[in-house]
Amino acid sequence: MFVRNTWYVAGWDNEVGPGNLFSRTIIGIPVLMYRTADGTLHALEDRCCHRGAPLSVGRREGDCVRCMYHGLKFDASGQCIEAPAQQRIPPQARVRTFPVVERNRWIWIWMGDPEAADPAMIPDTHWLADPAWRSLDGYIHYDVNYLLIADNLLDFSHLPFVHPTTLGGGEDYAAVQPRVERLDDGVRITRWTLDTDPPPFARQVKNWPGKVDRWNIYNFTIPAILLMDSGMAPTGTGAPEGHRVDAAEFRGCQALTPETENSTHYFFAHPHNFAIDNPEVTRSIHQAVVTAFDEDRDIITAQQRSLALAPGFKMIPFSIDAALSQFRWAVERRLAEESATATGA
Incomplete structure (x- = not known):
């Protein structure tokens, strides 16, 4: 459904x-x-x-x-x-x-x-067309149910393990518990990792004097739209207080659109607002994202094959699952509301 x-x-x-x-x-x-x-x-x-x-x-x-x-x-x-x-x-x-x-x-x-x-209900993705930002168009086709991909996007603790050479960063990133807030149509996730190593993709496009303070702040809303403010700044320059000095900022725009129960269209771009006159920087960022998303597809496709062999398998929840559990709850609530309206209940 x-x-x-x-x-x-x-x-x-x-x-x-x-x-x-x-x-x-x-x-x-x-x-x-x-x-x-x-x-x-x-x-x-x-x-x-x-x-x-x-x-x-x-x-x-x-x-x-x-x-x-x-x-x-x-x-x-x-x-x-x-x-x-x-x-x-x-x-x-x-x-x-x-x-x-x-x-x-x-x-x-x-x-x-x-x-x-x-x-008026369409989310704001103006970074995709704003001349102050640069990105390349992305599309991936998945042969999996869209909710498994949504689970992945709602839990960034997998980054150091699935993406160690692209988006990952150090394993200290996985240890950080994000703040999860419920929205009317989804969830908002805030994750800060302070005094950490910049991830590989960021080191390829910007010189860093040392460690960084890294943030991922994003809304994930029905049907499955991720709009993210992410980036990093040199440690101690005030990023957690809102002072983004010499920062690398991104505005991730991602959308999952179910094709069928077991296949999904994945649209994405990763706009950045630095070095926008250097197309090589844009290409490097885009390729790092594509490589990482292909890594996601590999593990999620393997997950779906495994789950298909055990229809009665019960997943054991961990604390890192708070965001994805709340999003699935929001989807189930909306489906129930639409079903009730259709039947006149």
């Missing part, structure tokens, strides 16, 4: 060009995205209402799409406007459409009740 009345990230804006038909499955529903001549983005169910063939293997005809199975033609509203050898088109001959919003490089899609789709 998936939360439906929420904004999911459906893609990067440049994935849907002016002439292509782009298909991506979101929470088990195939979605076709394309742009009309004026550049407006549209999202339709990628399934012809006649015999269920995917419209994404059809063809563009102006601002319309023609199914190449039996030739039905649909406009951008999803209405069938032409059927070969048939004068009268049934009014119910249409495909479902979805609200979409382009904002700060991400395409957001609403899979639930269209009347409830409020763009």
Whole structure:
């Protein structure tokens, strides 16, 4: 089951060009995205209402799409406007459409009740488009359930063990207990590690005089959006009090979008606000993140294979699981609310 009345990230804006038909499955529903001549983005169910063939293997005809199975033609509203050898088109001959919003490089899609789709609910990710920050687009496909990836993102104590040569830092980082605060739609995590070694990826892009004070402060909210203020500054320069002197600052933007129950789209970028005129720094940061996320995928995929062999396996909670337990609770609460609304309970 998936939360439906929420904004999911459906893609990067440049994935849907002016002439292509782009298909991506979101929470088990195939979605076709394309742009009309004026550049407006549209999202339709990628399934012809006649015999269920995917419209994404059809063809563009102006601002319309023609199914190449039996030739039905649909406009951008999803209405069938032409059927070969048939004068009268049934009014119910249409495909479902979805609200979409382009904002700060991400395409957001609403899979639930269209009347409830409020763009004001879309999280702020302006760092992806802000000229004062630099990043590269990231995407990884996982063959695992999105909640296992969410668990990973909600517990950074794994960094020294899974990512010792990239994002990890020293094992003292794993010993720090973060502060976990419950939000209406998720959790907020605050982690400070003082007087620690800078992680390998940071040493590659900035010279440090010695040890650093390191922070990770982030919100993780439904459906599975991570927005993080992270960085480090030389130890003793006042970072915990808000004085970020000679600091390396980042604004991580990450989004998990379920494809199916056992596969996930992972969109990410790691904007930085230093050395922004040096593309090599941006590439180095991005590659370190990609390498680390591939390491995550390896261990989480192995975890899913292990769990699939033991459907009744009960995980034993530790104190480091506080954030992920609270997020899963928030998801279950939202699913229960949507189910109750659907049944009229």
